[in-house]
């Protein structure tokens with residue numbers, strides 16, 4: 001059994017909560033008392049059916065307003081996979097939540113209401129998922145029951161979306177007609193839509209191939225923590241602990257430490273009290289080297305012929321997440337892998353309109369929930385790759401030094 | 417011993433969860449001055465201990481363990497705690513609710529449950545020792561209000577959680593910035609489910625308190641729950657004690673923690689039982705979560721773990 005993380009997006013009332021409620025219910029992730037509470041609430045509100053959407057309603061303030069305002073994580077499992085859903089609200093102003101939910105997702109699920117077809121927001125969701133390099137995308141055409149399960153409705157949405165998607169970078173796209181309320185094509189095949197021959201949503205989620213999404217070629221091992229036991233039994237032990245961000249590490253491999261450029265060989269790779277013959281993403285391991293070279297937190301182990309270029313001039317797409325706009329000359333803290341430093345905003349090249357993909361070069365600021373291309377100068381060199389190559393070594397966060405709050409998310413461009 | 421990893425370079429869900437949690441432990445140890453692990457004696461905090469052990473091996477866990485002693489803890493739980501702490505050689509700090517009442521840190525008005533008095537006791541212990549990060553065993557699948565909790569959950573100088581003012585958390589880039597007097601709650605088990613926890617305990621063959629397994633116990637009914645006979649739990653008129661075959665699904669203050677009738681005596685049997693049991697663990701057995709749907713949210717705002 002492996003793990004699939006997916007992010008969901010949809011505009012208000014497209015049926016996202018109902019769909020998630022159904023996935024949880026049909027995979028038995030809902031417990032009796034939870035279902036009873038929801039049935040009771042539905043009844044007391046005078047609904048004539050159980051509102052599955054109530055199952056996933058989060059905090060009380062949101063329940064009172066009847067909206068979802070933050071990323072919520074849900075869990076369910078089938079015999080073949082465990083799933084983590086990052087449930088992100090679809091309001092116009094909540095780009096930051098979608099970016100957050102998409103940052104860890106293997107798959108993005110965008111809902112549209114069959115009666116309305118693609119909206120500005122569905123396009124925005126697809127753009128954000130592609131910017132975040134979520135490798136698999138599912139467009140679920142919901143409420144098919146309200147359009148008489150009509151193939152023409154599905155076909156035209158499919159066509160329009162496929163045309164739009166060619167402008168984006170979406171390696172894998174699946175368009176599935178469903179009814180979240182009635183259950184058609186969610187877990188069981190719809191008897192109303194025999195014209196559809198593709199997979200059900202659940203079948204697709206269980207079988208989508210994600211093994212090849214991670215970079216197994218370019219070795220990247222950001223050092224997190226140096227383990228030096230102060231005990232007699234392990235007097236000379238010195239291990240570099242971290243999480244593999246790329247490539248496959250093996251004992252005997254020649255490695256280079258950045259930024260020093262010193263080289264050594266891997267003496268052994270420890271996973272607790274065992275040695276492993278290989279380490280690959282996203283394993284957390286401890287690497288021992290043959291030579292006593294100076295390596296500390298923030299450094300990176302890679303291969304001598306395949307190393308990222310340390311760079312202090314960073315060109316990145318940034319999603320801005322706070323009310324005070326991002327402006328040139330602003331100084332921020334930056335965290336990239338296990339490195340922390342400071343960054344100066346040199347230039348804001350353009351703001352990306354996530355609905356039209358238009359590049360607005362006249363604005364010199366990025367407001368809350370806006371995404372743009374920004375040049376930064378950092379105090380420490382970042383050991384980075386383009387985000388398109390590696391989502392771990394290509395991403396960073398920006399922190400307001402006064403408040404300590406995370407205010408920006410960055411994806412590094414190729415020419416940094 | 418050398419183990420060969422998977423040929424297809426995919427990790428099992430347990431290995432992936434373990435790797436993520438270990439990464440969190442190391443990140444906190446590297447970036448925070450004074451972390452502490454909050455140990456309740458329950459299965460989740462034991463899994464945390466195991467993950468912390470793995471994260472720093474062969475070195476010792478580089479932070480102490482804090483337990484809030486309600487005065488009403490199960491002796492089996494305290495025994496397991498001591499075994500773990502001794503084996504790992506970590507420092508144990510016990511913050512006693514009893515003592516906190518004596519010192520006037522919290523007020524026992526006779527109506528407030530011990531679980532609630534724990535909050536003040538805990539916050540006081542964190543503050544006096546100056547801890548800047550406290551690991552807790554909370555999981556997002558436990559309760560609706562937890563679904564939006566971050567791995568790094570910021571607490572202000574009053575130890576409070578503001579659901580509207582959480583920091584966005586992207587990729588695995590955790591932001592550990594805090595101001596003087598504030599601290600961070602860290603939830604390394606955020607993405608684990610109850611079943612993941614049990615599968616992991618089974619796979620790792622680690623010790624958990626014996627009360628999780630089926631045993632004979634003298635119990636009585638109160639408020640729809642089966643409570644253990646105990647000197648801390650005087651019987652009320654009309655209550656009668658009988659012997660039943662039971663186990664506990666969660667551990668806590670024994671005056672409030674109910675057990676369920678069960679024959680499940682091994683981990684596979686417990687997993688089978690959970691797979692068919694359709695009542696969430698908190699719903700079934702925690703007296704003080706049942707008052708209102710939003711009870712958990714309220715207590716989280718106050719600093720409950």
Ligand SMILES: Nc1nc2c(ncn2[C@@H]2O[C@H](COP(=O)(O)OP(=O)(O)O)[C@@H](O)[C@H]2O)c(=O)[nH]1
Pocket residue numbers: 010011012013014015016017018019053142143144145146178179180181182
């Ligand atoms: N007929 C029909 N109604 C649906 C379907 N999915 C959702 N709904 C209804 O649409 C409304 C909005 O659904 P909800 O899940 O709350 O939308 P959300 O805002 O996207 O989470 C509710 O009244 C649902 O019962 C569907 O497939 N068919």
